Amino acid sequence: MNQVPFANTGVQLSQMCLGAMMFGSRCDEAEADRILGAALDGGINFIDTAAMYANGGTEEILGRILPGRREKLFITTKVHAGVDGETIRASIDGSLKRMQTDHVELYMIHWPQPQMDLHEIMHALNDVVVAGKARFVGFCNCPAWVFARCNRIAEANGWAPLVCNQVPYNLIERGIEVEILPQALAEKIAITTYRALVIGLLAGKYTAGQPLPANSRGETDPRVPVWLSKHGDGIERLKKFAAGHGVPPAHVATAWVCARPGVTAPIVGVSTLAQTLAAIEGFSFELSRAQADELASFFDTEVKEEAGGKFPELRRALDLGV
Numbered sequence: 001m002n003q004v005p006f007a008n009t010g011v012q013l014s015q016m017c018l019g020a021m022m023f024g025s026r027c028d029e030a031e032a033d034r035i036l037g038a039a040l041d042g043g044i045n046f047i048d049t050a051a052m053y054a055n056g057g058t059e060e061i062l063g064r065i066l067p068g069r070r071e072k073l074f075i076t077t078k079v080h081a082g083v084d085g086e087t088i089r090a091s092i093d094g095s096l097k098r099m100q101t102d103h104v105e106l107y108m109i110h111w112p113q114p115q116m117d118l119h120e121i122m123h124a125l126n127d128v129v130v131a132g133k134a135r136f137v138g139f140c141n142c143p144a145w146v147f148a149r150c151n152r153i154a155e156a157n158g159w160a161p162l163v164c165n166q167v168p169y170n171l172i173e174r175g176i177e178v179e180i181l182p183q184a185l186a187e188k189i190a191i192t193t194y195r196a197l198v199i200g201l202l203a204g205k206y207t208a209g210q211p212l213p214a215n216s217r218g219e220t221d222p223r224v225p226v227w228l229s230k231h232g233d234g235i236e237r238l239k240k241f242a243a244g245h246g247v248p249p250a251h252v253a254t255a256w257v258c259a260r261p262g263v264t265a266p267i268v269g270v271s272t273l274a275q276t277l278a279a280i281e282g283f284s285f286e287l288s289r290a291q292a293d294e295l296a297s298f299f300d301t302e303v304k305e306e307a308g309g310k311f312p313e314l315r316r317a318l319d320l321g322v
C-alpha cells in the first residue's frame with residue numbers, strides 16, 4: 001500500500017482510507033472486526049467515520065474493535081448535528097466516548113450550512129485541538145472560497161487551520177476539478193474523496209435495464225437507479241475496459257481517482273471483508289494519464305462552462321499561483 005503525505009503536516013498515511021460508514025448498518029460488528037484486521041494487515045492506517053453513521057453505532061463498534069489497534073490508526077470523525085460552537089465542542093466528546101479513545105487525529109465539520117458563522121466554527125475547532133481531543137481539523141463538502149476564508153480567520157487569530165477537505169469525486173461526480181483541486185495543490189490541502197465507486201455502480205454491481213440486485217445499497221438509495229439510467233453506457237464501457245485489463249471494474253474506478261492530481265486518498269466504502277480485500281488489491285492497479293483520459297471520455301461528465309475564451313480552462317488550471 002502506497003504511503004502519501006497528509007497535507008503539509010509531516011504525517012504519512014496509507015493511500016487507501018477505509019470508510020467505516022457501513023459498520024453497524026450493512027455490516028455487523030463481527031464483520032467490521034474482520035474488515036479492520038484485514039485493513040491493518042494490508043497496510044492501511046487511515047480510517048474514516050462520523051458521529052452520524054448508524055446514529056453513533058459505527059463509532060460504538062469502533063470503540064469495541066479498536067483495543068490493541070488504536071495506536072496504529074489515524075482516525076477521522078465528524079460533527080453533523082450543528083455548526084455552532086457549542087455543538088462542535090460537545091460532539092467530539094460524544095465521539096471520543098463512543099470510540100473509547102481520548103483523541104482523534106482529524107475532526108471535521110460534516111456539512112456546511114447557510115448562514116454559518118465561520119469565526120465561531122474556527123474558534124470551536126481550535127478549542128478542540130488545544131484540549132488535545134483532535135490533532136488536526138478539516139471541513140467536508142466545503143466550497144474552496146469558504147475553506148480559504150476559514151483559514152484566513154484561523155491565521156489572523158493564531159488558531160489551528162483546516163488541513164483537509166473531504167469531498168465526493170469519481171468518474172461521474174467531477175465538480176471538485178473546477179476550484180477545489182487547484183486550491184488543494186496550491187495550498188497543500190489534503191483532499192480525501194468519497195464515493196469512488198458511486199455506491200457500487202462503478203464496481204459493476206448494477207446493470208441498466210436489469211432489476212437491482214437483492215440486498216444491495218441500490219435497493220434503498222434512490223440515487224442508484226437515477227445514475228444507472230443516466231450513465232449505464234459509460235458503466236458498460238468501464239466494465240469492458242476493466243475486462244480488457246484483467247481486473248474488476250472497481251480497481252479501475254478507484255485507480256482513476258488516485259491518478260487525478262490533488263487527490264490525497266480515496267475513502268473506500270466497504271460492506272464486507274471480501275470487498276475490503278478486493279479494494280486493497282485494487283490499489284496496486286495504476287492508470288496512465290492517457291488511460292485515465294480515455295475512461296473519462298466514456299462518461300462525458302467533466303464540468304462544462306459556456307463562458308467562452310480561456311475562463312473555463314483557467315479556472316481549473318492546476319498551476320495558477322503555484
Ligand SMILES: NC(=O)c1ccc[n+]([C@@H]2O[C@H](COP(=O)([O-])OP(=O)(O)OC[C@H]3O[C@@H](n4cnc5c(N)ncnc54)[C@H](OP(=O)(O)O)[C@@H]3O)[C@@H](O)[C@H]2O)c1
Binds near residue numbers: 026193
Ligand atoms: N463526508 C461525507 O459527506 C461523506 C459522504 C459519504 C461517504 N463518506 C465516506 O466515504 C466512504 C465511502 O462512501 P460510499 O460507501 O458511499 O461510496 P462508495 O465507496 O462509492 O460505495 C461503497 C459501496 O459499494 C459497494 N462495493 C464496494 N466494493 C465493492 C466491490 N468490490 N464489488 C461490488 N460492490 C462493491 C458496496 O455496496 P453494497 O453494500 O451494496 O455491496 C459498498 O457499500 C464512507 O464509508 C464514508 O466514510 C463521507
